[in-house]
Amino acid sequence: MGKLKIKKSDVWIDMTPMSDVMVLLLTFFMLTSTFVKNEPVKVIAPKSISEIAIPEQMLLTVHVDSVGHVFMTTSDQKVQLKALQTMIGNYSGIKLTGEQMQKFKIDPMWGMPMSKLSAYLSLDQDKMPQALKKSTGIPTDSTTTGDKTSEFQEWVRACKDAYDEIGSEDGMKIAIKCSADAPYKNVKKVISELQDLDESRYYLITNLKKNKED
């Protein structure tokens, strides 16, 4: 019986080269990548040959989805909070708790009419993206508030003031990210509202088109 014993072979594999490769790959990914922003409303931008990089700081991005609803993101949470405080100041009927404000500050994207903001911010964190998807976005028509500006314009102004407050040389930059199939009517509306605020330079966000020929 003892003779039949199979000789145990050495199964030691040298993992060092593998770990070398892994470290290389890891370094590559860490250096080249930017994190995907968690944007509940996904907007697929059209392709273009333009290769201008988008500024990363001092940015207010206006998203227009395929139905024409308007959403906003900023590159700075402090600005987002300050803008909210300014907006609450404009609307006397709206009171938010500290907890709600904190929620707004870390919210990656907003797009609620002011009248629904409080209800939206009292939702659970994981239900907020769902609610945002169903939202009609920030209103761009001026009728809701009674005066001449729309909520959209007020938000832009509030963000601009907030950016100015934290101090910068060249002020806020506006990027417009529209869905490729968004009707031009809605884009025109957004641009014309921005023109009213004397904001006339925008970065239109696009994806790179590799083939120049078509």
Added chain:
Amino acid sequence: MAKKSTSKQKKMQTRVDFTPMVDMMMLLITFFMLCTSLSKPQSMELAMPSKDSDNVDQKDRQDAKESSSMTLYVLANDKIFHMDGIPDYNDPTKLVETTWGKDGIRKVLQMYDEGQVLKMMKEKAALDQKKAENSAAIPDSIYKNELKAIKSGKLKDGTVQPLTIIIKVSDKASYSNLIDVLDEMQICCIGTYMLDNIKPDDEKLLKAKGVAY
């Protein structure tokens, strides 16, 4: 057993097991691959005239020669029309349909007037190539200036009149149409273009032509 107790010095085993490390690396790499976007979105700069500068526009329009100006109509259902010269709202036959891409609108722009667009594009291609060969010799600031000179018609072998394009986009056109037409402007080195809306006059013209806008 007896062998081990001899005075021979025991060789130290220095082999380290890397398997747990590799496991961890795998996890990290998977995390990074899933959570990152490699392709950064690009952008396109757009400057709109401020709303109260209508008089300035009028002056600019007078500067443009009739032969070197063109109006593009970007309409619903991915349609594009062009009208050469100063728009004549009473003559729908001057409104010509074309297609998107290099065989359509780009060719129209290239063949227009004296073919100055083609010359400008050639010069830009030469500049691009020079930059690609030796990017240190042409920093961005110089490149921008040269491109500006090309766009304003100052070419090496004489000056040409650059085209002036008025782009009228209908409400029902999609946003990608707008980006496409702005792309054509960039490809064709057209520096003077203006975005405009469909005015009542244009509506009349398009109705006479019988196209949905």
